[in-house]
Amino acid sequence: MSRPSEPPQPVYLALGTNLGDRQGNLTTALQMLREHVTIEQCSAVYETEPAYVTEQPHFLNMVARGTTALSPHALLAFLKHLERALGRQPGLRYGPRLIDLDILFYGEAVLNTPDLVIPHPHFAERAFVLIPLAEITPNLVPPGSEQTVAALAEQVGMQGAVVWRGA
Numbered sequence: 001m002s003r004p005s006e007p008p009q010p011v012y013l014a015l016g017t018n019l020g021d022r023q024g025n026l027t028t029a030l031q032m033l034r035e036h037v038t039i040e041q042c043s044a045v046y047e048t049e050p051a052y053v054t055e056q057p058h059f060l061n062m063v064a065r066g067t068t069a070l071s072p073h074a075l076l077a078f079l080k081h082l083e084r085a086l087g088r089q090p091g092l093r094y095g096p097r098l099i100d101l102d103i104l105f106y107g108e109a110v111l112n113t114p115d116l117v118i119p120h121p122h123f124a125e126r127a128f129v130l131i132p133l134a135e136i137t138p139n140l141v142p143p144g145s146e147q148t149v150a151a152l153a154e155q156v157g158m159q160g161a162v163v164w165r166g167a
Helices: 023-031 070-085 125-137 149-155
Strands: 009-017 036-041 046-048 059-068 100-106
Touching: 009 023, 009 125, 023 036, 023 059, 023 070, 036 125, 059 070, 070 100, 125 149
Parallel strands: none
Antiparallel strands: 009 059, 009 100, 036 059, 046 059
């Protein structure tokens, strides 16, 4: 794994799962993230209807805020490594998965490379990202946006996202 190479940067990460022990998948992912990310705050866990490919189990989603000394590309490599370590297998795009770890924001970075786009290109259309994000940082104005996270969340509405209270 790449060694830290940057001064610590604030990062916002989205976590999702809809297979196996969903709560356990999130808990384990958060523990493993701590190897290179100092987790400062986590949203509640939300149960959400699947997007794009609707014939699959509901997801558990959450957002974590933290800092990392990894560069954006090293962080992406670390997240993909964690997904594989947790048992994620290649499959249908937007299909069922044990774990999904996405970089939403990395400091004020705006990147558009073949393998990494920051801010996440679809964050502003996804209630399962915006609702938990607005919970922990409602006044954040994402890089490249003119609106706060809370305003963006209000525009998309809850769209099937409910706070998860356990099995």
